[in-house]
Every structure is written in structure tokens, then in C-alpha cells.
Amino acid sequence: MIDGHSHEGPPPRLTLRGVVKRYPGVLANDHVDLTLEPGEIHALLGENGAGKSTLVQIVYGVVKADAGEMRWNGRPVAIDGPAAARALGIGMVFQHFSLFETLSVAENVALGLETGAADMAALSERIADVSTRYGLTLDPGATVYDLSVGERQRVEIVRCLLQDPQLLIMDEPTSVLTPQEADQLFETLRRLAREGRTILYISHKLDEIRRLCDRATILRGGKVVAACDPREETAQSLARLMIGVDVSPTRRADGGADQIGDELLRVEGLSMPAANPVSTPLKGVRLSVRRGEILGIAGVAGNGQNTLLAALSGELPAPRVDAIRFEGRPIGLLGARARRDLGINFVPEDRLGHGAVADLSLADNALLSGWRRWSLVRRGLVSFAKSKERAEHVVERFAVAAPGAHAAARSLSGGNLQKFIIGREILQNPKLLIAAHPTWGVDAGAAAAIHKALLHLAAEGAGLIIVSQDLDELFTLADRVAVICAGRLSESRPAHEVTAEEVGLMMGGLFDAAIVRGGGAPSETGDARHGG
Amino acid sequence: MAAEGAFGIRLERRPAPSRAMLLATPPLAVLLTVLAGAILFAAMGFDPLETLRAYFVSPLTSLYGWGELAVKATPLAIIAIGLALGFRGNVWNIGAEGQLTLGAICAGGLALAVYGHEGPWLLPLMMLAGAAGGLAYAAIPAYLRVRFNANEILTSLMLTYVAGLLLSYLVTGPWKDPEGFGFPQSRLFNPEALLPIVLDGTRMHLGAPLALCVVLAGWLVVARTLIGFQIKVVGLTPIAAGYAGFSQARIIWFTLLLSGGLAGLAGAIEVSGPIGQLQPAISPGYGFTAIIVAFLGRLHPVGVLLAALLMALSYLGGEQAQIELGLPLAVTGVFQGMLLFFLLASDFLTHYRVRRTASTPAAAG
Structure with a gap:
């Protein structure tokens, strides 16, 4: 031809x-x-x-x-x-x-x-x-x-x-x-x-x-x-x-919804400036998570996810103490360490350089986030033997392919490091786990393992917030789904009631039309927004 | 649009620098310095071997020489331990010389204030006063950094000159020795204000074992404590430190106050040890040389101890070469500078490799 x-x-x-x-x-x-x-x-x-x-x-x-x-x-x-x-x-x-x-x-x-x-x-x-x-x-x-x-x-x-x-x-x-x-x-x-x-x-x-x-x-x-x-x-x-092996499906068990308990986290009227010049500020964010529930937050990258995650993890405390309540207690002003003490653990999007220090060993990286929950420090002195033990435990339980606890974080592949970080946070028995893009860039085998671990954590009664761009992942995991766009968060809705199409529209900023107005057809131009 | 057949040089980051290389670079840098020194001496018309012998061997041919080595290494090790801790956390205290001066002023001021009424309590108090003086002086850059994000390299360095002028003012004005024939220096301290000699026949004083204790404590902090771990994490990855809930401001305060306090202690040791009075110049640049010591020692306390001994030898060698061969004393500075240069250069090449890039031969090839 x-x-x-x-x-x-x-x-x-x-x-x-x-x-x-x-x-x-x-x-x-x-x-x-x-x-x-x-x-x-x-x-x-x-x-x-x-x-x-x-x-x-x-x-x-x-x-x-x-x-x-x-x-x-x-x-x-x-x-x-x-x-x-x-x-x-x-x-x-x-x-x-x-x-x-x-x-x-x-x-x-x-x-x-x-x-x-x-x-x-x-x-x-x-x-x-x-x-x-x-x-x-x-x-x-x-x-x-x-x-x-x-x-x-x-x-x-x-x-x-x-x-x-x-x-x-x-x-x-x-x-x-x-x-x-x-x-x-x-x-x-x-x-x-x-x-x-x-x-x-x-x-x-x-x-x-x-x-x-x-x-x-x-x-x-x-x-x-x-x-x-x-x-x-x-x-x-x-x-x-x-x-090369069978991937077990990770659909939530149908009984999952029964185990959902009382309210764990409530965020109300959270407005704050951006975490850094390239992030988006938050405008009146409202959300709640109950025990045993997984809240999925969808959105195109750069719509305020970073600021929201920093505010939830305490890396960037909220401007008001009562903007965030955990188990009824106002915690808006607490920092990352104090929140982890309460049982709020966080898996950030960046594995190397945020969730782990590239040049340090896995044992040291276990110490990084687990030193208080695992009592790895006594009177200012670090127990490296215990850190090593904990790291080895994570490696074993989460099938992390690593030569041992002495391996530097940077020597692990992305998927294995992600398994390590998620395992490290889960084994601290969090009451609330916040995970950003938990399977981003991770191969299918590791992703399935991570999904399984997250679902198991929820089944044990922890609340989870999953921020992800991957809608398949959110629909696999989440009980309820909300969408973040331009620093505003939509109302959350039960995952089985929304379609991927609707979420997609909301990701494009049309959630006023798609959700606040009762899920009606979105306006073509998007000017269904309230005047102002 | 690249010119055909052009050659270029490209730097490529090595995936992981080998641990062996990291440990090998300090000795390599020393070797290169000695070689370059030999060439330099030869170019100046001296017999290189003879000069190197005068520089590196002669100072250590007597017990007194070894004592002098300890006297010089003492302040270097004490200061460098503090600096190394800060450098690990990316806190760059360049003003140890000024903090040393403040420590000397506080300790010396105390000795002068109680002149004639001394007791055994005086020496410990002088050490404390010195440490407090250096600590307080380092608090200024720490505050400016935490509050205004002012670069501590600049502020601490500039404060060094302020401290030097303050000392000059004191020894030429209010604290001048009334019987000193107008020389700009204070009274000689009474024996109660002087550190006892620990090795007869030398000038090695109590400061030397004190320095060993500081090295040991430094090792403990680096290797075993949470704060040492926090400093390391802040230095390597500040974002991960924020994730862990380690406060960067706290690390800045801690490392600057600690290194300032140790520099102040070194100042107190100098005036109550080998000098025995306040003078316009109480340190031949120990505060700056300690920066080289910290890097040469790989920011590790044991390495710092070895590096402090080596740099002390460079001071002694410079003096010896001046006496034996009439070399200018500036050769000490040249040696120290070359050592730092070769160290940084070999460090760089441990982390990067140089690739020659040749643009592909013309399409026909």
C-alpha cells in the first residue's frame, strides 16, 4: 500500500x-x-x-x-x-x-x-x-x-x-x-x-x-x-x-459495610494556604471517616491533594484547632509526631525522600516513623537492635524483596519500598491510615498485596483515607468516594452509587453540577456554579 | 547544531559511591597533598625530601613534640566534634573562631574578675563560663536562622570579626595589664586559673583528656542517640524529617548551641592552658581549621580525632620548617588549603565520574 x-x-x-x-x-x-x-x-x-x-x-x-x-x-x-x-x-x-x-x-x-x-x-x-x-x-x-x-x-x-x-x-x-x-x-x-x-x-x-x-x-x-x-x-x-501468578481479586467483602463503626475523624471548614508555592490552597474542606471505613479521594494531581494530606498528617498543621477532630478531640494544631502518637499514620506519595530516607537502611527507616509507637527509644538512646527486628518483621510480613534490614532504602525497587512503607505504617496498628497513591508505579503483584493489606486493616476497624488518581483502585477499595478539585472537596458518596463517569466529570471541576445539585446532568459549560 | 567531532566533558552521578572509596578519600587527599607539597618545595629550590622530613617527622622526634601535638589537637578536636554534628544536619556554623573568642573572653574575664581570690572552684567555672559564652554567641545566628531564615554561614562568619574586635578592645582598654608596659594584653592568670600539666616535660595539659571525653561523647550522640539520628535525617532529607515529626528548628538550635558551646570551651582551654592570659590573638585560626578537620574526619568523631592530630601536625610542621629551613610560616596555610582542596576534589570524584563525550562521527560513519 x-x-x-x-x-x-x-x-x-x-x-x-x-x-x-x-x-x-x-x-x-x-x-x-x-x-x-x-x-x-x-x-x-x-x-x-x-x-x-x-x-x-x-x-x-x-x-x-x-x-x-x-x-x-x-x-x-x-x-x-x-x-x-x-x-x-x-x-x-x-x-x-x-x-x-x-x-x-x-x-x-x-x-x-x-x-x-x-x-x-x-x-x-x-x-x-x-x-x-x-x-x-x-x-x-x-x-x-x-x-x-x-x-x-x-x-x-x-x-x-x-x-x-x-x-x-x-x-x-x-x-x-x-x-x-x-x-x-x-x-x-x-x-x-x-x-x-x-x-x-x-x-x-x-x-x-x-x-x-x-x-x-x-x-x-x-x-x-x-x-x-x-x-x-x-x-x-x-x-x-x-x-506469572494468579492475582487474587481484592473486592471488598460484601459484609464490609456492616463493620463500619462510629465517627473517627471529622474535618470541617478547613481552609488553608498551599503547602508550597506549587500546591493549591484548600477552600472549606469537609469530610468525615468512620471506623472500619475507607474514604477514597479522587482528583487530578495538583488540585490540593498535597495541602490536604499535609493538613491531615500534621506536617502542616491546620489554622484552627477545631478544623480537624479525631475521636471527638480537636487536633488541628498538633504536629505530625503528636498525631502519630494518637494513632494517625500516613503513607506519602513520594516513597524516596518523604516516606523514607534514601541513604538510610530499612532499620533506620523503621525508626523514622515508628520510634514512638514501637518504643524504639529509651531515655534518648536508640535501640538499633529493636529497630532492626521491626524492619525485619515488616520485610517478612509484607514479602518485601530486600536483602535484609541493613539494605539502603534506595536499593529497593519502587514496589518493594512501597510495600515496606505501607507495612511499616500498618504494623504500627493505626486507628486512621492516610495513604496517598498507595500503588502508584507499582506492578500488579505488589499492588494486589497492598490492596489486600489495606482492606484487612479496615476490616480490623481502622479508618482509611486513600487519595488516588487511579479510579479503578478507588472503586476497588473505597466505601465512599469524594473528589477534590481546585482545593474544594465534593460531598462523599457511597462508592456503589457513583459511576466512574460521574467521578470523571467531578475531577474536571463539574461537581457542583454533578453532586451538590443531586447528581443531575452536568452543565456543558460549567457555569451552573453558584454566582460569585 | 553540535560542532562535528567536538569533544566535551560530562559529569555523571555515580549510582552509589562505594563505601571503600568514601573511606579511602581522606588518606588519598593527604597523599596528594604531600606530593603537591614536595613539588612546591622543589620549585622553591628546597630539597623536597629534606623539607618533608622537617615538616612531618622532625616535630615528632621528641616527647615535647608529642605534647605539642596534643596541645594543638585539643582545641581542633573539641571544636570539630561540634561542627561535624551540625554539618551532618546541614547546619553550617562557620563562626567557631568567633565563638572560641567569646569563650576565651568569658573564661578569661572570670579569671581576671576574681584575680587574687582564686580557689579550686575557679577552673571548672572558667570552663563553664567559656562554654556559656560560645553558646550564647552561637545563639545569635541560630535565632536569625530560625526566625528570619537568615543564612547561618554568613551571620556566624561575620560575627567572628565582631568577636575579634571585642577582644582587641578589652585587652587594649579595660582589661589591659596595669603593669604590662602598655602591651595590649591582660595580666597573666594566677596558677589556680591554669590547667594542670598532665605529662611532665611537655605542655600537654588537662584539656587533652577533656578533648578525648568530648570525642567519646560526640560518638555517643552520633551513633546511639535519637537526637543524632534526627540530625542525620534532617541533613539527608528535610522532608522525611518533617514526615517523622522531627523539628528542623530544634535541630538548628541544638547543633548551633552545641558547636558554639564546644568552641567556647576550646577558647577557655586555650586561655587557661598554653596562653595563660588574654591577648589580641588567642587562636591561630583553630575555629576555621576545625572546619577542615570535620570534613577530613568524614564528620565522624573517630575520624575527627585522627584529622585533628594531622592538622595539629601541620601547624607544628610549619613552625619546624620555618626554624630549620627558613620557610615562610604561610606554608602551613598552603598545606591546609591544599588538603581541603584535594579532599573536596576526591570527594567529588567519588560521587561523580567524568565522561568524555565525543559527538557521533558525521552521519556517514
């Missing part, structure tokens, strides 16, 4: 044969074979550290393979760098955007074009043209600073599309998007595929892959372990292929 070759059918868009990449101590890619056909959306699936990133970086020329063969449209090629990859017709949209916030969309696109673009007017026209053709609503004159995350991603995609790529690599594109934005993105990707372009789609989200992709290649430990049609698989079977 595109190349008009003599042999039957077009050659595959890209063929990898026996690709090997070795890093000190790790075989990141072990004789990987991959074939991408024109016009297909191909999923690359695997746990953290399975070798997906390395493979994609080899294709995009960022990393050089140690061995193996690469054919582009049937011809052997060697890709020396991203520029060479783009010249062939390979585009990539990274998880983290590289945009200048103070420049306009068109200017950002111009900066990314190799050929240079002297004529901004013509470029703006091309941008408008591409964005209407693929349903990527975008104003070329808008300043990036004003754009939402989803719109910023569109800028990156348009930048790739202007190069007319035959292969577009998307790295975890929906991790920052609301469900509606994700749906729009899928529509765009399907249109691109219909034109004969190939999409290589990297994701953790099994449901997404089943909805979107035509084929999936699954990596485990650097090797290709399976290739399948994800539409014919279940999320369970894909997860099994990915991690």
Missing part, C-alpha cells in the same frame, strides 16, 4: 529480532522479538522493570542495543538517536511533557520541529488542520500555562503528527488524564490507526489495553512471554501473563 513492494502484502512496519540490552547486573532485554504491523494499535505490557522502557528507548534511538536486528518497513536500519528515529518516521509522546509554559502552543510546536518554522501563521494553520482532522481540540494561540494536562498532551501529540510519523509510541499516556480525556485520546489513536499508522501503546492499565489495542506483547524479566489479542483476554488473564 504505502511502499508498493513486489512481494505479497506490505512488510511489517517494524521488526525487532533478538534484541539484547545488558546493564550492569541486569539483562534488561533478553532476545526480544517484536513485530508491529501497519495500522495496528499494539500494546506493550509488563511490570515495572520488565524491560518496556528499555525496549522503547532502543526503538526511539535513545539507547543502543547490544545485539539484535531492527527492520523498518522491511529494510534493516540502525537508529543512532532520536533525530534519526524521527527522520525515519517514528514519533514518541513521553509520560513527562517538555513544553515551555510561557510560550504559545504554536511556538512550542515550532521549537520541536527540526526543519524550523519561519512562518508562524502557516504553522498555526497546519496545527489547526491536524487538530481538527484527529479530534485534538487545540487553539494554536493559547499559552501552554493556561492549558490542562490533557491539552498539553495534545500539544505533544500534534508536535509528533506534524512530522507525519508512521509509528507513534505512547508511554503511559492516560496516567495523567481524566476518564473523559482518555476516551478522547483513544478516539484520536483509533483514527490514526485507521490511516495506516502504527501505535505502540505502553500502559499498566489492563482495562484500557483491552478496550483499545489490537494486539499485545507481554514482557516479563526482559523476555517476551506472550503475545495475544487483548480483546479476547480478561483483565485477570492479562495480569496473570504479566506477573
Whole structure:
């Protein structure tokens, strides 16, 4: 079709044969074979550290393979760098955007074009043209600073599309998007595929892959372990292929609701300035958690989650003592240590550098948060033997893959460190556990273990607050769900009464319409808000 | 747009610096300093081996020399233990010299105030007065840092010069020896105000065993106590310290007051030990040299003790080389500076590696 070759059918868009990449101590890619056909959306699936990133970086020329063969449209090629990859017709949209916030969309696109673009007017026209053709609503004159995350991603995609790529690599594109934005993105990707372009789609989200992709290649430990049609698989079977063992479902037991007890935490009228210049201030936040209950807080990152978490954990005490009550007692002004003494434990979003000190051993990191609840300090002297014991206990109970309590926190993989931190907090028998993104960037096996531990904690009568962007996770765990947007928190509602769609709308700031007004249809423009 | 065939140098952070390298860098830095010193001496027209012998070996050929080593190492170790604790917590007290001066003023002032009425109670009180003086002086940068977030490096350093001028004023004015023929110095203290000699035939005084106690206490704080752990966490990751509920302000107060107090104690030891009176200059820069000692000792009390001995030797060697070969005394400063330079350089290379980057040969290749 595109190349008009003599042999039957077009050659595959890209063929990898026996690709090997070795890093000190790790075989990141072990004789990987991959074939991408024109016009297909191909999923690359695997746990953290399975070798997906390395493979994609080899294709995009960022990393050089140690061995193996690469054919582009049937011809052997060697890709020396991203520029060479783009010249062939390979585009990539990274998880983290590289945009200048103070420049306009068109200017950002111009900066990314190799050929240079002297004529901004013509470029703006091309941008408008591409964005209407693929349903990527975008104003070329808008300043990036004003754009939402989803719109910023569109800028990156348009930048790739202007190069007319035959292969577009998307790295975890929906991790920052609301469900509606994700749906729009899928529509765009399907249109691109219909034109004969190939999409290589990297994701953790099994449901997404089943909805979107035509084929999936699954990596485990650097090797290709399976290739399948994800539409014919279940999320369970894909997860099994990915991690090699059965993942037990972590649905809450139906009886869970019976065990919910009296009120544990009440927050009322909590307004406070942002935790730091890049966070969002809180406006009149109200919430309550009962014993044995899991409250899920959804929201797109950067909508006040950090400030709320700091206020709840005590790292940034509230402005008024009665803004936060725990077991009826006003605790708004108490600091992190005093709140932990009361039984409020916290799992922050950042594992390294917040929840754990990278250079210290696991034993020292056990001491970090557990020194009071575990009585690890007597008369100012630390018992390192006891800290080590506690750390070993956490490692054992939560199946943390670590050589021992002496291992430095930074030597653990993200998922294992997360298991350690969650285990450390849970084994302190908290009455209230606040967890931010408990399974962010964690592979499916570890995520299942973490979910199980959190549910078990709630079943034992602790209250939990889970802040997450991952709606699947929230619906798996939470009894009630609330949404945070622009520093305001919606009323919480029983998880079985709200749909993911509604939550998605609220994440986009429409929760006045969606919830306060009794869950009616949201207004198109969002000006259903109270005047003011 | 990179020029073809251009070479560049790129610094790359090593994933994890090896522990062996971290321990090996101080001896390596010493070795490099000796080598560079030899080259320097040769360039000046001296026989390098002879000069190095005069510098590093001659001072230690007599018992008296060893005693002198202890006399010089005593203030360095005491001050550096306090500084090292602060540095571990990212609290940069650069003004130990000023705190030492204040300690000397308080201890010396006490000795002068009770002149003629001394008793055995005086020495302990002088030590306390010295420590209190240094502590109070370090409280100024601590307050400014906690209250106004003023950089303690600048405030503590600037206060050093204030302390020096205060001492000059005192010894040229109110506290001047009435029988001192107008020399800017105080009376000589009476024997009750002087630290007893612990090793006959030398000047080694009670301050030396005191310094060993400080080193031991420093080790206890670093290795065994909660406050030592808190300092470490605040220094490594302030956000994690906030998570644990460790107060950064408390750590700033604690480390600045402790290092100030220890510097003040060193000042008291100096005036009641080798000097025996107040003079316009009571320290050959011990407060600054102790910064090098703290780093050379890897901020660890045992390392600090060894580093203090080495730096003390550099003072002695400088004097010896001046006497034997007529080298300028400034060579001591040069040696100390080179040592710090090589230490920082090898430290840097332990954490980073230098990569030569050659832009890929033109597309044809």
C-alpha cells in the first residue's frame, strides 16, 4: 500500500529480532522479538522493570542495543538517536511533557520541529488542520500555562503528527488524564490507526489495553512471554501473563459495610494556604471517616491533594484547632509526631525522600516513623537492635524483596519500598491510615498485596483515607468516594452509587453540577456554579 | 547544531559511591597533598625530601613534640566534634573562631574578675563560663536562622570579626595589664586559673583528656542517640524529617548551641592552658581549621580525632620548617588549603565520574 513492494502484502512496519540490552547486573532485554504491523494499535505490557522502557528507548534511538536486528518497513536500519528515529518516521509522546509554559502552543510546536518554522501563521494553520482532522481540540494561540494536562498532551501529540510519523509510541499516556480525556485520546489513536499508522501503546492499565489495542506483547524479566489479542483476554488473564501468578481479586467483602463503626475523624471548614508555592490552597474542606471505613479521594494531581494530606498528617498543621477532630478531640494544631502518637499514620506519595530516607537502611527507616509507637527509644538512646527486628518483621510480613534490614532504602525497587512503607505504617496498628497513591508505579503483584493489606486493616476497624488518581483502585477499595478539585472537596458518596463517569466529570471541576445539585446532568459549560 | 567531532566533558552521578572509596578519600587527599607539597618545595629550590622530613617527622622526634601535638589537637578536636554534628544536619556554623573568642573572653574575664581570690572552684567555672559564652554567641545566628531564615554561614562568619574586635578592645582598654608596659594584653592568670600539666616535660595539659571525653561523647550522640539520628535525617532529607515529626528548628538550635558551646570551651582551654592570659590573638585560626578537620574526619568523631592530630601536625610542621629551613610560616596555610582542596576534589570524584563525550562521527560513519 504505502511502499508498493513486489512481494505479497506490505512488510511489517517494524521488526525487532533478538534484541539484547545488558546493564550492569541486569539483562534488561533478553532476545526480544517484536513485530508491529501497519495500522495496528499494539500494546506493550509488563511490570515495572520488565524491560518496556528499555525496549522503547532502543526503538526511539535513545539507547543502543547490544545485539539484535531492527527492520523498518522491511529494510534493516540502525537508529543512532532520536533525530534519526524521527527522520525515519517514528514519533514518541513521553509520560513527562517538555513544553515551555510561557510560550504559545504554536511556538512550542515550532521549537520541536527540526526543519524550523519561519512562518508562524502557516504553522498555526497546519496545527489547526491536524487538530481538527484527529479530534485534538487545540487553539494554536493559547499559552501552554493556561492549558490542562490533557491539552498539553495534545500539544505533544500534534508536535509528533506534524512530522507525519508512521509509528507513534505512547508511554503511559492516560496516567495523567481524566476518564473523559482518555476516551478522547483513544478516539484520536483509533483514527490514526485507521490511516495506516502504527501505535505502540505502553500502559499498566489492563482495562484500557483491552478496550483499545489490537494486539499485545507481554514482557516479563526482559523476555517476551506472550503475545495475544487483548480483546479476547480478561483483565485477570492479562495480569496473570504479566506477573506469572494468579492475582487474587481484592473486592471488598460484601459484609464490609456492616463493620463500619462510629465517627473517627471529622474535618470541617478547613481552609488553608498551599503547602508550597506549587500546591493549591484548600477552600472549606469537609469530610468525615468512620471506623472500619475507607474514604477514597479522587482528583487530578495538583488540585490540593498535597495541602490536604499535609493538613491531615500534621506536617502542616491546620489554622484552627477545631478544623480537624479525631475521636471527638480537636487536633488541628498538633504536629505530625503528636498525631502519630494518637494513632494517625500516613503513607506519602513520594516513597524516596518523604516516606523514607534514601541513604538510610530499612532499620533506620523503621525508626523514622515508628520510634514512638514501637518504643524504639529509651531515655534518648536508640535501640538499633529493636529497630532492626521491626524492619525485619515488616520485610517478612509484607514479602518485601530486600536483602535484609541493613539494605539502603534506595536499593529497593519502587514496589518493594512501597510495600515496606505501607507495612511499616500498618504494623504500627493505626486507628486512621492516610495513604496517598498507595500503588502508584507499582506492578500488579505488589499492588494486589497492598490492596489486600489495606482492606484487612479496615476490616480490623481502622479508618482509611486513600487519595488516588487511579479510579479503578478507588472503586476497588473505597466505601465512599469524594473528589477534590481546585482545593474544594465534593460531598462523599457511597462508592456503589457513583459511576466512574460521574467521578470523571467531578475531577474536571463539574461537581457542583454533578453532586451538590443531586447528581443531575452536568452543565456543558460549567457555569451552573453558584454566582460569585 | 553540535560542532562535528567536538569533544566535551560530562559529569555523571555515580549510582552509589562505594563505601571503600568514601573511606579511602581522606588518606588519598593527604597523599596528594604531600606530593603537591614536595613539588612546591622543589620549585622553591628546597630539597623536597629534606623539607618533608622537617615538616612531618622532625616535630615528632621528641616527647615535647608529642605534647605539642596534643596541645594543638585539643582545641581542633573539641571544636570539630561540634561542627561535624551540625554539618551532618546541614547546619553550617562557620563562626567557631568567633565563638572560641567569646569563650576565651568569658573564661578569661572570670579569671581576671576574681584575680587574687582564686580557689579550686575557679577552673571548672572558667570552663563553664567559656562554654556559656560560645553558646550564647552561637545563639545569635541560630535565632536569625530560625526566625528570619537568615543564612547561618554568613551571620556566624561575620560575627567572628565582631568577636575579634571585642577582644582587641578589652585587652587594649579595660582589661589591659596595669603593669604590662602598655602591651595590649591582660595580666597573666594566677596558677589556680591554669590547667594542670598532665605529662611532665611537655605542655600537654588537662584539656587533652577533656578533648578525648568530648570525642567519646560526640560518638555517643552520633551513633546511639535519637537526637543524632534526627540530625542525620534532617541533613539527608528535610522532608522525611518533617514526615517523622522531627523539628528542623530544634535541630538548628541544638547543633548551633552545641558547636558554639564546644568552641567556647576550646577558647577557655586555650586561655587557661598554653596562653595563660588574654591577648589580641588567642587562636591561630583553630575555629576555621576545625572546619577542615570535620570534613577530613568524614564528620565522624573517630575520624575527627585522627584529622585533628594531622592538622595539629601541620601547624607544628610549619613552625619546624620555618626554624630549620627558613620557610615562610604561610606554608602551613598552603598545606591546609591544599588538603581541603584535594579532599573536596576526591570527594567529588567519588560521587561523580567524568565522561568524555565525543559527538557521533558525521552521519556517514
